[in-house]
Amino acid sequence: MTTGSGEESELRRILALATAAEPPAGAADRLMARLAAVETTAQVVPFRPRATRRKSWFAYAAAVPLAASLALGIYLGAMGKLDTLLPAAITGDLAMSFDADADLTGVGEAEAYAEEHT
Amino acid sequence: MTGRTGKGSAAVEDYTKADDADLLMASGQRQQAAFAELVNRYHRPVYRLVWRMTGGHADSEDIAQEAFLKLWRDPSQVREAKALKGWLMRVASNAVIDRSRKPAHADIDAAVEVSDPAARTDHPLDRAEATALVDRGIAALPDRQRLALSLVYFEGLSNIEAAEAMEVSVEAVESLLARAKRGLKQALADRWRDLLDGLA
Numbered sequence: 677m678t679t680g681s682g683e684e685s686e687l688r689r690i691l692a693l694a695t696a697a698e699p700p701a702g703a704a705d706r707l708m709a710r711l712a713a714v715e716t717t718a719q720v721v722p723f724r725p726r727a728t729r730r731k732s733w734f735a736y737a738a739a740v741p742l743a744a745s746l747a748l749g750i751y752l753g754a755m756g757k758l759d760t761l762l763p764a765a766i767t768g769d770l771a772m773s774f775d776a777d778a779d780l781t782g783v784g785e786a787e788a789y790a791e792e793h794t
Numbered sequence: 795m796t797g798r799t800g801k802g803s804a805a806v807e808d809y810t811k812a813d814d815a816d817l818l819m820a821s822g823q824r825q826q827a828a829f830a831e832l833v834n835r836y837h838r839p840v841y842r843l844v845w846r847m848t849g850g851h852a853d854s855e856d857i858a859q860e861a862f863l864k865l866w867r868d869p870s871q872v873r874e875a876k877a878l879k880g881w882l883m884r885v886a887s888n889a890v891i892d893r894s895r896k897p898a899h900a901d902i903d904a905a906v907e908v909s910d911p912a913a914r915t916d917h918p919l920d921r922a923e924a925t926a927l928v929d930r931g932i933a934a935l936p937d938r939q940r941l942a943l944s945l946v947y948f949e950g951l952s953n954i955e956a957a958e959a960m961e962v963s964v965e966a967v968e969s970l971l972a973r974a975k976r977g978l979k980q981a982l983a984d985r986w987r988d989l990l991d992g993l994a
Contacts, residue, residue: 687975690982690989691947693921694928697845700855704833707859711826711866 815875822869829866836879837862839949840886846944847890849933857893861886880951880959887941887960894937919988928989931981939974942967 752758779785809817809831820828841858848854861882865872872881919927932940938960945956946967953971957964979986 683975686986686990687978688947690928690978690986691932691943693924693989694932694948695845695850695925697842697850697854699838699841699858703841703855703858704830704837706855707833707837707862708826708830710859710863711829714863714866 813875814878818869818872818875818878821866829862832865832878833862836882839879840882843883843941843944843949844886844890846932846948847887847937847940848894850929853893857889858886860889877958880955883945883949883951883959884961891937891941919985924989927982927985931978934981935974935977939970939977942970943974943978946971 809820809825809828812820812828812831814832814835817828817832821832837858840861841854844857844861845851845854848857864885865882872878932943935943941960942956945951945959946953951959953964953967957967960967962970982989
């Protein structure tokens with residue numbers, strides 16, 4: 677019966693009989709040539725943003741009458757010059773008689789209400 | 795990468811004396827001469843492994859090349875220069891296993907023109923027959939067993955290095971080796987003694 681090291685030795689002797697493969701002639705040169713090919717084919721195409729036309733200043737001209745219109749509206753509204761044209765709900769007596777000190781919540785009347793009903 | 799920096803250009807030109815770390819670093823800087831030195835050092839063992847794994851298939855050269863091209867594309871994939879050989883072996887063996895799922899290996903049978911030597915036990919083996927017999931026995935092993943056997947017995951890696959190359963535990967490598975030895979011995983059982991006792 678063979679020992680472990682004996683088996684190991686036998687195995688190595690058997691494996692020594694196997695083919696000792698060698699790279700084909702010129703294999704390393706072919707590899708290096710392929711390397712150069714990889715180098716040339718792997719070029720990165722730089723990203724260039726698409727050229728855009730610069731906007732004309734005429735595009736901003738449309739903003740001028742819009743801004744003027746807004747400013748005029750604010751002025752006329754503040755001066756009350758157009759109140760006659762607005763609905764009565766906005767400009768009528770009810771709206772105009774608004775008293776900032778009036779208690780619109782009804783909480784202030786709760787005490788009187790309670791006294792009356794006790 | 796663990797390479798050193800700050801070498802003068804005169805020292806960089808002599809890549810034959812540079813260590814793997816320096817070669818990897820120079821390769822990362824697209825120095826083909828440095829990479830050529832890596833090829834010079836490791837192409838032969840990588841090719842041998844691929845040849846063994848494919849059973850001598852004609853694609854062996856292509857597969858070995860692929861491993862090096864992968865390294866060339868990004869040398870920083872190898873985190874430790876001392877593990878470079880194992881890294882190349884792993885990439886190459888993975889490529890072999892990927893390809894082996896497609897066509898069957900046939901070249902080893904055609905490489906040596908002998909009629910099945912295992913079937914003829916009545917005459918002494920000559921060297922070519924013995925070689926074909928052993929090659930066939932190895933080729934018949936399952937991929938992982940053949941890989942472990944090749945790394946340890948043909949390429950001289952330690953079990954630890956083989957485990958790293960195969961990305962398995964050392965115990966797994968030992969188990970694969972034990973099964974490979976058993977399998978090979980069974981495959982060659984009829985001529986095992988003849989192979990050991992000497993050739994005609």
